[in-house]
Amino acid sequence: MPRGRYSLHDPHDHTPLGEEHFHCATGPSGWRYVSQLTTPTGEHTGSVDLTLDELGRPLRLELHAANWQVRGAALHGVTWVRTDPTGEYAQEGNVAAHSFTGASPAFLIATSRLLRLAPGDRATRVRLVALTPPVLAPRTLDQSWALLKTEAHTTDTAPLVVEDYQVNDLETGEQHAVHLAGDVVLAAPGIELEDLESPPSAFT
Template sequence: MPRGHYSLHDPHDHTPLGEEHFHCATGPSGWRYVSQITTPSGEHAGSVDLTLDELGRPLRLELHAASWQVRAAALDGVTWVRTDPTGEHATEGNARAHAFTGASPAFLIATARLLRPALGAGAIRTRLVAFTPPVLAPRTLDQSWALLSSTPHATDNGPLIADEYQVNDLETGEQHTIHLAGDVVLSAPGIELESLESPPSTFP
């Protein structure tokens, strides 16, 4: 079960945004990721709890940020409820999208797992609903993902495959590269892996 923490920063001006302390695990029914997010001063800022099925679809998502909470799942596309602490401003939403995204590294692993682009096979297009802190307001966006390379690295526990993906925002044309190994993000815009207590899990 990989356990560690990421540092988060603004991808444009590198302002520190805090840290995300996580653990995750694969199982017979899919994958689960749980994390706690802190501010640069160490105060609690939110949490992520994401469960995928064996095909990479979001079975359950629960996000907390500031005073907002989102509960969501893949249902008739994707469906969610966003609420404040009192429940007075609770709203439901649904979109013809494939999955969710947001600031957490968990969503990069989840999208790669869902799409599984083949090396050299070109880009795969997907529609996602993004929830970004601090207010977790939903926004629908389109991305394309392409697998550029898969590079084995020798470790004490056998070869570790590092996958390099090119991700395009189809609305803005913005393009960036992310590196994943199993269920751990090695690097991505705004995300750096700072510690890892056990090797990444590999998906079946």
Template sequence: MPRGRYSLHDPHDHTPLGEEHFHCATGPSGWRYVSQTTAPSGDHSGSVDLTLDELGRPIRLQLHAASWQVRGAALDGVTWVRTDPSGEHATEGNVAAHTFTGTSPAFYVAVSRLLRLSPGGGATRVRLVAFTAPVLAPRTLDQSWALISRTAHATDNGPLEVDEYQVSALDTGEQHTVHLAGDVVLSAPGIELEELESPPSSFS
């Protein structure tokens, strides 16, 4: 069960946004990721609880940030309920999208599990619903994902396969690179892996 800590920063000006302390695990029914986020001050700022089924579909998502809350799942595309800080005005949403995304590193793993790309197999388009702190307002976006390479690195625990993805925003044309090892993000825009207590889990 990988457990560790990511540092988060603005991908454009590198302003520190805090840290995400996480643990995740694979199982016969899929994958689960749980984390707590902290502000640069060290104060608690939110949480992520994401469960995928064996096909990589989000069967449960719970996000908290600044008293806002989102609960969602794959249902007729993706469906969610967003609750305001007062708890009085919950709003529902549904979009014909593939999965969710946001600032948490968990979402990179989730999209990669859903797409299951092969190295050099070309780009695949994916529609996502993004929730970003502090108010978790939903935004639908389209991305293109391509698995550029898969490289084995020798470690004390045997070879570690690292996947390099090229992710393109289809509305702006902006491209960035994401490196994943199993269910851990090694690097991505605005994300750095600072600590990892046990090796990443590999997906069968």
């Protein structure tokens, strides 16, 4: 069960945004990721709880940020409820999309599991609902993902297989690289892996 810490920063000016303390695990029915988010000074700012089925679809998503909460799942596309603590501003939403995305590294792992690309495959288009802090307002976007290469790195225990993806925002044309190893993000825009207590889990 990988457990560790990501540092989060603005991908454009590198302003520190905080840290995400996580643990995750694979199982016979899918994958679960749980994390707590803090400011650069250590104050709690939110949490992520994401469960995927064996095909990479979101069985259950629960996000907390500031005074907002979102619960969602794959249902007739993706369906969610966004609410404030009192429930006064609760809103339901549904979009014909493949999955969710957001600021957490968990969503990069989730999208890669959903697409299951192989090196050399044509870039695959995917529609996602983005939920980003601090207000978690939903926004539908289209990306394309391509797996450029996989490379095995020697470690003290077993080879570490690193996947290098190219991700394009199809609205803005912005392009960036994402580096994954099993169920851990090694590096991506705004994300750095700072600490990892055990090796990543390998997906079968």
